[in-house]
Amino acid sequence: MAKRIDVSGLTAYYGSHKAIEDISMTVEPRSVTAFIGPSGCGKSTFLRTLNRMHEVTTGGRVEGKVLLDDEDLYGTHVDPVAVRRTVGMVFQRPNPFPTMSIYDNVAAGLRLNGSYKKSELGDIVEKSLKGANLWNEVKDRLNKPGSGLSGGQQQRLCIARAIAVEPDVLLMDEPCSALDPISTLAIEDLIGELKERFTIVIVTHNMQQAARVSDRTAFFNLSAVGQPGRLIEIDETERIFSNPSVQATEDYISGRFG
Amino acid sequence: MTHAAARAAQARRSTLQGARLPRWSPWAIAGGSVVAAVAVGLGAGLDSRIQWGLIAALLFVLGTYAIAARTEGRRQARDRVATSVVWVAFVVAVIPLASLLYATVKRGVKVFNGYFLSHSMGVVADTEPGGGIYHAIIGTLEQVGIATLISVPIGALTAIYLVEYGRGKLAAAVTFFVDVMTGIPSIVAGLFILSFWILILDLGPSGFAGSLALSILMMPVVVRSTEEMLKLVPNELREASLALGVPKWRTILKVVLPTSVGGITTGVMLAIARITGETAPVLLLVWGTGFINNNPFEGAQASLPLYIYQQYANSAGSNAAYDRAWAAALALIAFVMILNLVARGIARWKAPRH
Numbered sequence: 001m002a003k004r005i006d007v008s009g010l011t012a013y014y015g016s017h018k019a020i021e022d023i024s025m026t027v028e029p030r031s032v033t034a035f036i037g038p039s040g041c042g043k044s045t046f047l048r049t050l051n052r053m054h055e056v057t058t059g060g061r062v063e064g065k066v067l068l069d070d071e072d073l074y075g076t077h078v079d080p081v082a083v084r085r086t087v088g089m090v091f092q093r094p095n096p097f098p099t100m101s102i103y104d105n106v107a108a109g110l111r112l113n114g115s116y117k118k119s120e121l122g123d124i125v126e127k128s129l130k131g132a133n134l135w136n137e138v139k140d141r142l143n144k145p146g147s148g149l150s151g152g153q154q155q156r157l158c159i160a161r162a163i164a165v166e167p168d169v170l171l172m173d174e175p176c177s178a179l180d181p182i183s184t185l186a187i188e189d190l191i192g193e194l195k196e197r198f199t200i201v202i203v204t205h206n207m208q209q210a211a212r213v214s215d216r217t218a219f220f221n222l223s224a225v226g227q228p229g230r231l232i233e234i235d236e237t238e239r240i241f242s243n244p245s246v247q248a249t250e251d252y253i254s255g256r257f258g
Numbered sequence: 259m260t261h262a263a264a265r266a267a268q269a270r271r272s273t274l275q276g277a278r279l280p281r282w283s284p285w286a287i288a289g290g291s292v293v294a295a296v297a298v299g300l301g302a303g304l305d306s307r308i309q310w311g312l313i314a315a316l317l318f319v320l321g322t323y324a325i326a327a328r329t330e331g332r333r334q335a336r337d338r339v340a341t342s343v344v345w346v347a348f349v350v351a352v353i354p355l356a357s358l359l360y361a362t363v364k365r366g367v368k369v370f371n372g373y374f375l376s377h378s379m380g381v382v383a384d385t386e387p388g389g390g391i392y393h394a395i396i397g398t399l400e401q402v403g404i405a406t407l408i409s410v411p412i413g414a415l416t417a418i419y420l421v422e423y424g425r426g427k428l429a430a431a432v433t434f435f436v437d438v439m440t441g442i443p444s445i446v447a448g449l450f451i452l453s454f455w456i457l458i459l460d461l462g463p464s465g466f467a468g469s470l471a472l473s474i475l476m477m478p479v480v481v482r483s484t485e486e487m488l489k490l491v492p493n494e495l496r497e498a499s500l501a502l503g504v505p506k507w508r509t510i511l512k513v514v515l516p517t518s519v520g521g522i523t524t525g526v527m528l529a530i531a532r533i534t535g536e537t538a539p540v541l542l543l544v545w546g547t548g549f550i551n552n553n554p555f556e557g558a559q560a561s562l563p564l565y566i567y568q569q570y571a572n573s574a575g576s577n578a579a580y581d582r583a584w585a586a587a588l589a590l591i592a593f594v595m596i597l598n599l600v601a602r603g604i605a606r607w608k609a610p611r612h
Contacts, residue, residue: 053501058425085503095494099516099608109502112512158498165502 002029002199003069003086003168005050010064011228012042012049014057019045021228023064025218027169032191032200034210034237037220038252042229043203046220047171050201051087052080068168085113088167092174094154096146096161102129103142105157109165124164132160133190152183159190163198170194172202176209188213207253211241219249277329284342287325291317311353315346359591366588369581375589379548379560384569387578391586393550394565398593400554401465401544401561402534405472410526412473413480420481421488422510439478447474448539455543463545465554468561471539476529483525487518520605527601531594537563562590 005027012020020042027033035043048054049062052073066073073083096105106125110116116124125142129135134156138149146157155175162170172191176184191213194200204210210217218234233246244250251257295314304310322342326335374390382389416436420429451471455461491514499509515522540546545558546568566586573579 051501053497056497056500081503081505083503084501088503089501091494091498091501093494095492095498097495097498097513097517099513108499108512109504112499112502112504112508161498161502 002197004029005169005199005201006065006067007050008065008067010046010049010062010066012045012054012060012062015059018228020049020220021230023231025231025234027199027201028216029199030195030197031215032195032202032213033234034214034217035201035203035220036205036207036210036217036252037229037232038222038257039205040225040229041220041222043220044173045229047173047201047203048089050169050171051089052083053089055080085109085165086167087169087171088162088165089171090155090158090162090173090175093178094151094158096149096154096157098145098147100146101143102138102146102149102157105146106160106164108161113165128160128164129157131163131194132156133186133193134160150183152179152186155179155183155187156190159187159194163194167198169199169201172200174203174205177205184209207241211237217241219244219246219252221248221252276331276334279326279329279338283325284322284338284345287321287342288318291315291321315350318342319346362584362588362591365581365584366586368585369578370585370588374582374585378550379565380550382548384572384579385574385576387581389548389582391562391565391582391589393548394560394562394586395589396550396552397465397544397554397559397561398534398563398590400552401468401472401540401559402530404466404469404554405476405533406526406530408469409473409476409480409529413477413529414484414522416477416481417484417488418510420485422506422514436478436481439474440482442474443538444471444475444536445538445542447471448542450474451539452542462556463543463558464556465544465551465559465561467543468540468559469554471543472533472536475536475539476533479529479532480526483528484518484522487521487525488514490521491517516608520608523604523608524601527597527604531597534594534597535563535590537567540564541567562586562593566590 007026008024010020010023011018023046035047037043045054048057050066050073052062054060054062062074064074068083068086072078073087096102097108100108103125104111106128107116107121110121110124126135126139129138134153137153138144138157146154149157155178159170159175176187179187188209191200191202195215202210202213214237216234217237217240219232219240220229221232222229232248233240233244235244239245240249241253244253291314294317295310298304298313299310319339319342323335323339326338330338369387375395376392377388377390378393379389380393416432420432424432448471451467451474455467455470456463461467495513495517496509499513500506504512540561541564544561544564546560546564547558548560551557551559566583569579569583569586573583
């Protein structure tokens with residue numbers, strides 16, 4: 001079930017370095033929200049605060065609130081492991097587990113969490129691979145290692161692995177930046193299908209991609225190198241790309257900087 | 259292609275193409291240097307074959323430079339000299355190893371047979387022929403096995419702590435002491451257990467006491483190699499697992515360790531190979547005996563390195579004892595080699611597939 005994300009006054013640090021400052025936004029359920037902005041503006045950092053992966057990095061800590069349907073992810077008794085089961089993530093570089101087969105990779109989330117019925121596992125794996133548009137390509141070699149697939153297939157395998165645990169939200173950190181145009185198209189089509197079931201947040205450096213896949217777009221920027229990144233504006237994608245309300249957004253989108 | 263065109267093509271290539279020595283030239287130069295060195299050695303009446311070899315090596319490097327500099331130019335000459343120095347260093351390193359293996363096999367096979375492997379020295383005097391190393395094999399297997407059982411869990415867990423959890427002063431201190439432990443001489447480890455086990459606790463010699471000393475030697479090696487292997491596991495795999503909502507301990511157990519198990523096994527096997535040849539702690543703590551003692555927790559035991567030493571020391575000039583010492587050395591080398599082969603097999607079998 002897709003959930004709404006409400007962020008208010010979020011600031012994230014790496015040790016004493018402030019990476020992003022005072023970010024507030026709402027991410028609508030069953031929609032795709034894209035984050036754009038120049039390198040180092042904190043898009044990825046912000047994305048990682050949404051499933052508490054930021055604190056995995058040494059010295060990473062967060063101030064502020066992230067509400068997932070009224071439940072604060074940073075509340076006192078919240079278990080980060082439970083948060084990550086609800087908010088899944090796909091990374092920039094495809095990272096299937098090298099010791100596991102395609103089947104085991106998709107089943108990994110369920111198996112390692114210990115929360116599955118043996119009889120259902122095969123169905124879940126098939127459903128997830130179909131959901132990631134990969135089933136037809138791998139159904140005859142489910143026992144082959146996942147690292148033998150092409151880059152685009154590996155990335156769809158990682159998406160299948162992420163949706164197999166039935167999260168409410170799917171975070172994607174530049175999921176196509178290591179892929180060729182055809183694989184990128186496959187992933188973009190997939191994102192369009194997945195938004196029927198999940199809340200999707202995608203970080204991208206490719207503005208055409210943001211325009212193609214997203215319903216809403218958030219523009220991040222930083223005032224100078226070493227300064228924390230900030231949210232400049234978030235709006236309907238059409239508006240951001242045609243008539244943004246902030247000059248910096250227009251400059252960035254039209255290629256005048258960044 | 260017409261004649262003129264061929265010539266034009268050659269002229270065009272000439273800026274990229276220089277004179278090259280033929281592929282067999284290094285072999286020819288090496289052969290020539292050996293012949294020249296033998297001639298010089300015989301002519302000057304040098305007795306030592308080592309001197310002949312050094313002269314040949316020197317002639318090879320200098321000859322390579324002179325010939326290459328004349329025909330190919332200075333840059334290629336330097337390249338060839340670097341290559342020839344690498345080859346000379348390789349040969350210098352391999353000669354002692356090959357000669358050691360040759361000597362051990364040649365002298366060891368004399369009494370190396372089924373009888374030798376399946377009998378002890380119980381009723382055989384050290385100066386007489388007969389007897390075998392069965393009791394020493396039992397001792398080595400038990401002592402090394404127990405030492406491995408002690409040090410692998412402790413060492414692997416320490417490495418996991420250092421790589422996955424350790425931050426700040428405690429981790430730095432542990433790393434420092436592991437480094438210090440790596441440098442402990444085996445006799446010191448033996449004396450440490452001797453003062454603790456035999457002098458303070460007043461217990462007699464036993465294989466287990468030897469295992470304790472051996473595990474002191476083994477632990478830092480296991481920690482170091484496991485640590486390096488765990489560091490090789492890409493952080494992306496840990497993050498991928500954590501992002502699926504897998505707890506950290508399960509991530510380490512199910513993702514990090516399986517990815518690195520091949521390398522860890524190799525490291526453990528190398529550590530075992532290292533302690534298998536230790537004599538000093540065994541001499542101090544296990545004492546050695548000619549009889550079969552299957553119980554590692556009570557009474558003196560034998561072990562292969564100690565057996566070799568004692569056969570040599572107690573031989574009183576008897577050839578039978580020397581032969582047994584060499585055959586035991588052969589058994590020890592074979593044991594270590596089999597371990598290494600097994601480790602390689604496991605590493606290949608468990609390696610992440612691509």
